[in-house]
Structure formats: structure tokens, C-alpha cells
Amino acid sequence: MNSSNTKSRINDITCVVDVVLLTLKVGELHVALVQRTNENEPAFGLWALPGGFIRNAEDEDTLATAERVLRDKAGLQSPYLEQLSVFSGPARDPDRGWTLCVAYCALVSEGLLNGSKAVPLKLANVRTLRGLPFDHKAIVEAAVERVRTKSGYSTMPAYLCPEEFTLPQLHAVYQSVRGSPSNLASFRRKFIEMIKAGGIEEMPGAKQKPTLGKPAQLYRINPKSFGTLITRDRGVAG
Amino acid sequence: MNSSNTKSRINDITCVVDVVLLTLKVGELHVALVQRTNENEPAFGLWALPGGFIRNAEDEDTLATAERVLRDKAGLQSPYLEQLSVFSGPARDPDRGWTLCVAYCALVSEGLLNGSKAVPLKLANVRTLRGLPFDHKAIVEAAVERVRTKSGYSTMPAYLCPEEFTLPQLHAVYQSVRGSPSNLASFRRKFIEMIKAGGIEEMPGAKQKPTLGKPAQLYRINPKSFGTLITRDRGVAG
DNA sequence: ACAATAGTGTCTGTTAGACACTATGCC
DNA sequence: GGCATAGTGTCTAACAGACACTATTGT
Numbered sequence: 001m002n003s004s005n006t007k008s009r010i011n012d013i014t015c016v017v018d019v020v021l022l023t024l025k026v027g028e029l030h031v032a033l034v035q036r037t038n039e040n041e042p043a044f045g046l047w048a049l050p051g052g053f054i055r056n057a058e059d060e061d062t063l064a065t066a067e068r069v070l071r072d073k074a075g076l077q078s079p080y081l082e083q084l085s086v087f088s089g090p091a092r093d094p095d096r097g098w099t100l101c102v103a104y105c106a107l108v109s110e111g112l113l114n115g116s117k118a119v120p121l122k123l124a125n126v127r128t129l130r131g132l133p134f135d136h137k138a139i140v141e142a143a144v145e146r147v148r149t150k151s152g153y154s155t156m157p158a159y160l161c162p163e164e165f166t167l168p169q170l171h172a173v174y175q176s177v178r179g180s181p182s183n184l185a186s187f188r189r190k191f192i193e194m195i196k197a198g199g200i201e202e203m204p205g206a207k208q209k210p211t212l213g214k215p216a217q218l219y220r221i222n223p224k225s226f227g228t229l230i231t232r233d234r235g236v237a238g
Numbered sequence: 239m240n241s242s243n244t245k246s247r248i249n250d251i252t253c254v255v256d257v258v259l260l261t262l263k264v265g266e267l268h269v270a271l272v273q274r275t276n277e278n279e280p281a282f283g284l285w286a287l288p289g290g291f292i293r294n295a296e297d298e299d300t301l302a303t304a305e306r307v308l309r310d311k312a313g314l315q316s317p318y319l320e321q322l323s324v325f326s327g328p329a330r331d332p333d334r335g336w337t338l339c340v341a342y343c344a345l346v347s348e349g350l351l352n353g354s355k356a357v358p359l360k361l362a363n364v365r366t367l368r369g370l371p372f373d374h375k376a377i378v379e380a381a382v383e384r385v386r387t388k389s390g391y392s393t394m395p396a397y398l399c400p401e402e403f404t405l406p407q408l409h410a411v412y413q414s415v416r417g418s419p420s421n422l423a424s425f426r427r428k429f430i431e432m433i434k435a436g437g438i439e440e441m442p443g444a445k446q447k448p449t450l451g452k453p454a455q456l457y458r459i460n461p462k463s464f465g466t467l468i469t470r471d472r473g474v475a476g
Numbered sequence: 477a478c479a480a481t482a483g484t485g486t487c488t489g490t491t492a493g494a495c496a497c498t499a500t501g502c503c
Numbered sequence: 504g505g506c507a508t509a510g511t512g513t514c515t516a517a518c519a520g521a522c523a524c525t526a527t528t529g530t
Contacts, residue, residue: 185510
């Protein structure tokens with residue numbers, strides 16, 4: 001046991017967790033960046049993904065690290081937090097050398113992000129991203145790709161909505177995420193499937209606040225679900 | 239720089255890569271297990287996933303670690319190797335304490351697996367898996383889930399076929415992976431899409447070796463593609 | 477010729493896309 | 504009533520599933 005412990009320490013790795021915190025702003029995906037403030041650390045002064053070392057004395061797992069990073073660096077708790085991928089190697093951080101980064105993807109409404117003014121965040125449009133240190137641009141692209149893909153078969157993008165949202169609002173979010181217009185009537189059918197699948201629930205009676213035109217029914221993510229999939233029977237399997 | 243390096247070493251983590259090596263045997267998914275031979279290490283004597291420490295002096299990234307693990311512990315190079323997920327925490331390996339495991343999923347044909355008799359491997363049916371140490375059972379389940387899901391929209395399961403395969407063979411593989419019978423004529427349509435998408439290519443002229451009945455056309459995975467997706471226009475986005 | 481399996485053609489039910497129509501709120 | 508937006512009904516085209524039919528090999 002001791003010997004194996006000693007042996008295992010020979011090739012210890014610098015492990016960090018970075019979080020791609022996405023939100024929707026004026027119909028486009030934006031990523032939250034924080035300024036690196038420790039002048040002893042690499043990329044000092046640059047705007048980068050919020051991240052931090054894994055603290056094995058403190059964190060239950062890497063998800064807990066991601067939650068801590070969000071709390072400390074973005075001042076919020078994200079309703080959606082999903083492991084993305086590992087980025088590793090000697091080149092991604094030339095100063096530190098070989099590092100391993102577990103990337104997470106978080107989705108929040110713009111309101112939630114603006115509510116936590118405790119920490120200075122910069123929202124950068126993912127379409128025109130530049131100047132990010134390390135391989136953070138690639139990490140953001142992986143997150144965007146994930147959201148786009150999942151928007152095809154899950155309720156995941158609903159986490160970009162405020163807690164209570166209407167069907168047309170969610171439709172707009174799906175269009176923004178996918179970057180192309182889509183049919184509202186078809187979306188309505190899918191929406192009904194989402195409800196049947198337990199991913200979304202109606203808030204009985206609750207209608208949208210006074211607005212131009214007919215107020216819409218309000219819905220929310222079913223708290224018992226997490227990114228519920230819409231099972232699609234037809235696929236490549238014939 | 240030095241100070242940050244020192245700081246980063248405070249919470250160094252034991253990092254390993256485990257590989258879920260899947261193959262199809264008599265129509266069912268099986269995972270390759272190796273016996274743990276180091277009596278100083280945890281779970282000595284048990285059959286477990288092939289795995290190993292990340293060697294930052296040697297491995298270009300965790301993918302390289304996975305390739306090395308496959309080479310050393312299974313004596314083969316897998317045509318399909320994909321990062322799965324990170325499993326971490328203090329409980330998964332009680333002897334070593336807090337560990338971080340990057341899990342990979344590899345797919346090979348049964349022929350390739352039997353060809354590398356250099357190392358003693360045990361093939362265990364994923365349906366009746368038991369006795370695995372650590373959280374290896376959960377890791378295998380994640381891999382199986384991934385293959386099942388991807389079989390709905392990608393050519394990934396084709397890597398379970400030998401290098402040259404026929405359409406009916408691939409159809410059988412899809413049915414095995416998904417665990418349910420499916421329509422051959424519909425599969426043929428999807429197959430044509432896979433070819434158009436560049437995931438699979440015909441081997442002109444090459445027909446199946448003498449067999450009962452009409453010999454089938456041979457195909458292979460397009461070497462330029464890697465798990466090509468079949469884009470499906472219709473989805474939740476309406 | 478026959479057995480066996482590969483591959484095609486065609487019918488049918490389901491579903492996505494389109495769009496006209498109705499409903500319900502505010503002014 | 505007029506306007507704006509929510510929500511419904513219905514037609515159509517595309518596609519998955521089913522299955523009968525044809526094609527091509529070995530014996």
C-alpha cells in the first residue's frame with residue numbers, strides 16, 4: 001500500500017477543472033470569462049475560463065470542483081452542469097508543462113448571470129471569440145458543439161431560459177442555439193413530447209406577465225429531471 | 239512560476255486511464271478484462287479493466303496513455319478509441335484514496351482480439367458482469383450506453399466489424415448492439431446515407447468469400463472518416 | 477433445378493414542415 | 504373593434520417499417 005502510494009506519486013499530474021459557462025444574450029451564445037488576477041500564474045491579466053485546481057482534501061469529485069469554481073469565480077450555482085471532456089498534454093500550458101484539465105459545461109439564464117454581480121465577469125460572443133489563453137478556445141468550441149448537438153434531442157437548452165418560461169421563448173432559445181430558424185408548430189409537438197417525457201412541466205394557471213398580445217402559458221423544467229432526453233424511435237438502426 | 243509550480247504540486251492527484259475494450263461475441267457485447275498481477279497494488283488477482291498511470295514524461299496526452307495501455311495490457315492497437323468520461327473521488331479506490339480516472343472506450347472486431355494472444359484476456363458479457371473492482375462496472379456501463387446511443391446516428395458500431403464487412407453483417411452488428419431486431423430494408427437506406435456521408439466506402443468488385451447463397455458486396459470504414467455522423471434533419475428543434 | 481442469401485420495388489402509416497385559422501389578452 | 508401574439512387544425516411531402524419480389528451464387 002505505502003509502496004504503491006509512493007509509486008503513484010512519481011508521475012503526479014497538475015489537475016485543473018475549467019468551466020465553460022454559457023448564456024444567451026441578444027439571441028446569441030456567450031461565454032463568461034474571468035480576468036486572471038494572480039501575477040504568479042500563467043496568462044496573468046488575460047480573460048479566460050473560470051477554473052481552479054482540484055483540491056482532493058476538499059472536493060468530493062471533479063463535479064464538486066466545478067461547483068466550487070463557479071461559486072468562487074462566478075458567484076453562482078448553475079442549474080445545469082455537465083462534464084465535457086478532458087484536455088491534456090505538455091503543450092496546452094507551456095508555463096506549467098504537462099497538465100490535465102477536466103472541462104465542464106454550465107448553462108444559465110442571462111438573468112441569473114446578471115444577478116451575481118459579486119464577481120466581474122465578461123460575456124464574450126462565442127462566434128467572435130479571440131485572445132483566450134491556453135486551449136480555452138477549443139474548450140469553448142467543444143461546449144458549444146455539445147449544446148448544439150444536444151439541442152437536437154434533449155431539453156438541455158431550456159436551462160438557458162429563466163426559471164419560468166413560455167413555449168415561444170423556448171422556441172426562440174432553440175433557434176438561437178442552433179443558429180437557424182425553425183418551425184413553431186413542429187416545435188410545439190416536440191414540446192408536448194418533452195412534457196410527456198417528464199422534462200418540462202406546466203405551471204397550472206400561471207400565465208405570462210402582461211404583454212403585447214395574448215399572454216402565454218408558463219412552464220418550468222421538471223425539477224426531478226436533468227436534461228431529459230426525448231427518445232426518438234427512428235434512427236440509423238433501421 | 240516556480241512558486242506556482244510548487245503550489246500546484248500541493249494537491250497532486252493520482253491519475254489513471256482505464257480502457258473499456260468492447261467486442262461482439264456470439265451476438266453480444268463483451269468487455270475485455272485483464273488480471274491484476276501486482277500484489278502491491280489494490281484488487282490484486284481480480285479481473286479488471288486494463289488501465290495504467292498517466293506518465294507525463296512519456297505520454298503526449300491521455301489518448302496516448304490509452305493507446306499505451308492497450309498496447310501493453312491487451313497487445314493491440316484499436317481502430318476506434320474515444321474518450322468517455324472522468325470518474326473521480328476518494329471512494330472509488332479505497333486503498334489509494336482520491337483518484338482521477340479518465341475512461342476510454344475502444345471497439346475492435348473479435349478477430350483482432352483473438353489475433354493478439356500475447357496477453358491473457360478474459361471476455362466478459364456486459365449483460366452479466368460481476369466481480370469487478372473499484373467502479374469499473376459503472377465505467378463499463380457508461381461505455382455500453384455510449385455505444386448504444388451512438389449506434390442511433392453514427393457509423394461507430396462498424397468498428398466492431400472486421401476490416402471488410404458486408405451490409406447484412408453490419409446490420410447484424412447494429413441489432414446486437416441495440417439488443418433488438420430491426421428492419422433490413424430501412425437499414426439499407428441508412429447504409430446508403432453512411433456511404434454518401436463518407437463514413438463507409440464500397441470496395442469495388444470485392445465480394446464476400448464463397449458462402450451459402452449470393453455473396454454480398456464488401457465494404458470498409460472510410461479511413462479518412464472517424465465515426466462519421468449521419469446528420470438527421472429532423473429533431474427537437476422543430 | 478433448388479436452396480440460400482443478397483438486394484430491389486412498392487405500399488402504408490407516421491411525422492415534420494407549412495400555413496391558414498381561431499383564441500385571448502391589451503388598447 | 505383593432506392589434507398583437509398564443510395556440511389549433513389540417514394538408515402535404517418525406518421517410519421508416521413491412522413485405523413481396525427479383526438477382527446471384529453454390530451444390
